[in-house]
Amino acid sequence: MGGGLAGTEYELDRGIAVTAIGPGEYAAELDAGWVVGGGLNGGYLLAVIGNAIRTELLESGQPDPVSVSAYYLTPTVPGPAVVRVRRIRSGGARATVAATLTQVQDGVECERITVLAVFGDLDRMPAEIERELPPVVLPPLEQCLESRDAPEEVRRIAPLLERFGTRLDPAYAGWAIGEPSRSGIIQGWFRLVDDRPLDPVALLLVVDALPPVTFDLGLPGWAPTLELTVHVRRRPAPGWAIVRHATRTVAGGHFEEDCEVWDSEGHLVAQSRQLALLPRPPR
Amino acid sequence: MGGGLAGTEYELDRGIAVTAIGPGEYAAELDAGWVVGGGLNGGYLLAVIGNAIRTELLESGQPDPVSVSAYYLTPTVPGPAVVRVRRIRSGGARATVAATLTQVQDGVECERITVLAVFGDLDRMPAEIERELPPVVLPPLEQCLESRDAPEEVRRIAPLLERFGTRLDPAYAGWAIGEPSRSGIIQGWFRLVDDRPLDPVALLLVVDALPPVTFDLGLPGWAPTLELTVHVRRRPAPGWAIVRHATRTVAGGHFEEDCEVWDSEGHLVAQSRQLALLPRPPR
Numbered sequence: 308m309g310g311g312l313a314g315t316e317y318e319l320d321r322g323i324a325v326t327a328i329g330p331g332e333y334a335a336e337l338d339a340g341w342v343v344g345g346g347l348n349g350g351y352l353l354a355v356i357g358n359a360i361r362t363e364l365l366e367s368g369q370p371d372p373v374s375v376s377a378y379y380l381t382p383t384v385p386g387p388a389v390v391r392v393r394r395i396r397s398g399g400a401r402a403t404v405a406a407t408l409t410q411v412q413d414g415v416e417c418e419r420i421t422v423l424a425v426f427g428d429l430d431r432m433p434a435e436i437e438r439e440l441p442p443v444v445l446p447p448l449e450q451c452l453e454s455r456d457a458p459e460e461v462r463r464i465a466p467l468l469e470r471f472g473t474r475l476d477p478a479y480a481g482w483a484i485g486e487p488s489r490s491g492i493i494q495g496w497f498r499l500v501d502d503r504p505l506d507p508v509a510l511l512l513v514v515d516a517l518p519p520v521t522f523d524l525g526l527p528g529w530a531p532t533l534e535l536t537v538h539v540r541r542r543p544a545p546g547w548a549i550v551r552h553a554t555r556t557v558a559g560g561h562f563e564e565d566c567e568v569w570d571s572e573g574h575l576v577a578q579s580r581q582l583a584l585l586p587r588p589p590r
Numbered sequence: 591m592g593g594g595l596a597g598t599e600y601e602l603d604r605g606i607a608v609t610a611i612g613p614g615e616y617a618a619e620l621d622a623g624w625v626v627g628g629g630l631n632g633g634y635l636l637a638v639i640g641n642a643i644r645t646e647l648l649e650s651g652q653p654d655p656v657s658v659s660a661y662y663l664t665p666t667v668p669g670p671a672v673v674r675v676r677r678i679r680s681g682g683a684r685a686t687v688a689a690t691l692t693q694v695q696d697g698v699e700c701e702r703i704t705v706l707a708v709f710g711d712l713d714r715m716p717a718e719i720e721r722e723l724p725p726v727v728l729p730p731l732e733q734c735l736e737s738r739d740a741p742e743e744v745r746r747i748a749p750l751l752e753r754f755g756t757r758l759d760p761a762y763a764g765w766a767i768g769e770p771s772r773s774g775i776i777q778g779w780f781r782l783v784d785d786r787p788l789d790p791v792a793l794l795l796v797v798d799a800l801p802p803v804t805f806d807l808g809l810p811g812w813a814p815t816l817e818l819t820v821h822v823r824r825r826p827a828p829g830w831a832i833v834r835h836a837t838r839t840v841a842g843g844h845f846e847e848d849c850e851v852w853d854s855e856g857h858l859v860a861q862s863r864q865l866a867l868l869p870r871p872p873r
Contacts (some may be wrong), residue, residue, distance in 0.1 A: 356614055362707050372867035373844075374817040374865050376659035377684050380679045387682050396663045401816075404819045405688075405704065421678055421688065423661045423706055424824050425816050436780050436839070437807065437840035437868075438774060459718050491721060524720065533684075534657040536819045538865045541842055558825055559712070561656075563861065578846065580863055581819045585720075 317503035318470055319512065322351065323358040331392045333359040337410075339385035343465045344529045346382045350515025351467070353377055354421055355510045356406050359390035369402040371507040374426040376536040379383050383410060383419045400426045407468050427563075429507060429542045442549045442569035448496055452480050454518075471507065471516055472498040473550075479523050487525040493517050494551040505543045505570070513550060514566045514579035520552040521562065521586055528586030530562070535581035546571030559584050600786035601753055602795065602796045605634065606641040614675045616642040618691075622668035626748045627812050629665045630768055633798025634750070636818065639689050640674035640791045647709050652685040654790040658707040659819040664695060666702045684710045695721075712790060712825045725852035728759050731779055735763050737801075740852055755797055756833075757780040760805050771809040776800050779836040788826045788853070796833060797849045798864035803835040804845065804869055811869030813845070818864035829854030843868050 312460055317319075325333035341351035357372050364370060396403040396505070406422040441553045445451065451474035462468055475495040478486050497513055505513060514537050519530040549569045555561045561582055568577040598604075605624055608616035624634035640655050647653060648675040670691050689705040728734065734757035736779070745751055758778040762771050780796055788796060797820050802813040832852040837845045844865055851860040 334629075342743065374661075376657075376661075376706060376819060378657075378678075378708065380686060395661075395701060403663060403704070405692060418678060421686070421706060423659060423704060423817075425661065432842040432844070435841065435843075435869055437845075438838070439841055441840040534659065534819065534821075535704075536817065538752070538863075539844060540839060540844065555721070555723040556823060556861070558718065558858070559715040560718075561715070561821075561823065562720075563821060566596075577843070578839070580819070580821075 317499070317501055319354070319499055319503050319509060321587065323355045323388060323508070325359045327360055327362070327403065331363055333390045333392070335359070335388045335390060335577045337383060337385050337430065339466070340470060341467045342385065342415050343467050347385065348515060349379060349532050349535060351513065352383055352408060352420055352514040353390070353511040353537070354508055356390050356408055356420065357511045360392050360404055360406055360424055361508055362428055363392040364402050367397060367402065368428055369397070369426040371427055371429040372511060372537065372539045373401065373425045373427045374536065374538050375511060377420055377422045378419050378534050379420055379532050383408070386410070388419070401425050401429060413474065429539065440567060440575050442573050443494055443551050445494065445496060445563070448474055448547070449477055451495055452477055452483070459485070470500055470524060472500045480524065482522040482527070486503060487523050489524055491520055491524055491554040492518050493523050497548045497550045504545050505548055507539045507542060508513065510543065510568060510577040511537055511540050513568050514577055517550055517552050519583070520564050526586050530575065530583040530586050532581050532583045535579060537577060537579040539577050541556050541574050541576045543570035543576040544572045544574070548582060557585065593684065600782070600784055602637070602782055602786050602792060604741050606638045606791070608642045608645055608673060610637070610645070614646060616645065616673045617670045618642070618673060620666065620668050621747070623753060624750045625668065626750050630668065631750050631798060632815050632818060634660060635666055635691060635703055636685065636794040636798065636820070637673070637791055639673050639691055639703065640794045643675050643689055643709055644791055645689055646675040647685050650680060650685065650688055651711055652709040653682070654710055654712040655794060655820065655822045656684065656708045656710045657821050658705060658794060660703055660705045661671055661817050662703055662815050662856055666691070669693070671702070683714060684708050692852065712822065723850060723858050725856050726834050728776055728777065728779060728832060730813070731757055731830070731869070734758055735766070739741055740766070742813055751781055755783045756800065765805040765810070767810065770806050771805055774807055774837040775835065776803050776806050780831045780833045784789040787828050788831055790822045790825060793822050793851060793860040795828065796831060796851050797860055800835050802866070803837045803847050809842065809869050813866040813869050815864050815866045818862060820860060820862040821861050823857045824857050825856070826836050826853035826859040827855045840868065844862055
């Protein structure tokens with residue numbers, strides 16, 4: 308049994324494909340194309356786990372992530388991985404599950420990420436919108452900066468940039484030329500470069516797809532995520548999404564990064580918050 | 591072995607006391623004094639779980655909650671409960687754990703809440719504050735509304751109000767007289783009525799101590815929490831805290847409630863977000 312979306316022409320679907328190898332147990336092949344810096348992108352890994360949970364819950368009618376909380380334990384590397392999904396509660400419209408992503412390292416199985424999640428069916432939820440955070444206003448696409456135009460040395464350590472069609476708002480992209488705005492914001496237009504439509508599982512990737520918001524504070528470097536929770540609020544419409552990252556409190560060696568994603572119709576489709584460690588200053 | 595804080599004169603410490611009954615296994619007696627409406631307050635339950643994790647990790651030097659994500663499964667009732675704590679990773683300054691709170695119902699053990707958490711030592715974190723969300727400006731205490739002054743029929747279904755020294759900002763308390771501001775905000779001063787000092791475990795209670803923000807939208811009733819994540823950012827100073835709840839997107843039958851807590855010195859000490867179900871309209 309494949310992963311529902313496996314075998315299509317899209318890079319993301321190949322990258323998150325899972326194969327059932329036992330009850331609640333799925334094999335994945337983590338793709339080096341989603342590496343950034345020293346490790347695999349946390350959003351990509353969350354989409355792999357999300358796809359395994361989706362596959363596990365498809366038949367019981369709870370295919371969509373509603374809330375996913377991930378705790379990142381040890382750095383994940385490209386290659387084989389196993390996702391195990393355990394149903395905790397599955398009454399009615401929603402299922403609550405625990406999941407882990409593990410890899411074998413030096414002959415020992417290591418837990419990389421541990422997750423709690425609620426899945427449901429976004430199409431069966433009420434349509435009413437009582438109030439909704441409106442999307443940020445971005446400059447037109449042609450005035451935004453393509454991350455694929457980043458310098459060659461950046462693209463070499465971040466091959467995942469080639470998979471994103473991100474167009475960054477230049478107001479918060481000065482860090483790329485050593486002039487961070489120090490606003491604690493990074494925002495832009497987002498699509499996958501092969502136009503793979505965004506769906507609820509893909510949103511788990513989108514909330515961690517922009518550079519860390521610390522770049523805009525003049526703090527380059529890897530910012531390890533301790534915890535990331537995503538709430539998927541609505542099935543996204545096709546087309547360009549708008550993504551905004553912001554941080555408001557950077558203290559005690561930690562910062563939170565809030566992310567909102569709006570679809571091409573202006574609806575809030577996902578929101579997330581992560582707690583991450585401040586990058587260490589370069590030595 | 592007691593729960594570290596057990597046996598003191600404070601209501602909260604009595605309510606969250608735990609007793610070790612096996613490896614990683616703690617007994618608690620959930621106190622009917624923390625009931626609101628039909629069930630026990632979700633923040634109180636999180637503080638019980640947090641106290642069990644704290645007790646488990648005290649000796650390894652990771653006594654403080656840093657990030658706690660709770661998934662609420664089934665309604666908890668006053669009486670005996672068991673908290674089980676499983677260490678997932680405990681290298682260096684931080685430990686990651688999974689925990690569950692269970693109760694026996696009709697002879698069967700039922701999982702009530704399942705949690706993932708990172709604990710550490712807030713005193714060993716760097717002191718630098720790079721940026722910090724400033725506290726909201728509230729009217730002076732004497733101009734705010736005491737929740738203990740709520741009508742007798744409210745106090746009867748919410749005995750926990752007697753334990754909180756909440757003083758609500760009147761600008762967002764009109765719902766109490768049928769005139770909600772419809773801003774999606776509830777905020778006020780907070781202390782425990784017996785002046786029990788707020789500490790990191792108590793903050794797990796504080797983030798869920800105000801009435802649901804849906805009251806301010808004219809939507810009274812119980813709003814069941816699906817998921818609640820708290821980040822404790824700093825050890826709180828003694829004295830009155832400031833607490834703000836806000837929601838920005840109420841759609842698809844769900845709403846998020848963001849909470850910030852500042853201590854008496856104006857520092858952001860905790861932030862949380864929960865995803866909850868909209869209360870059903872009264873029939």
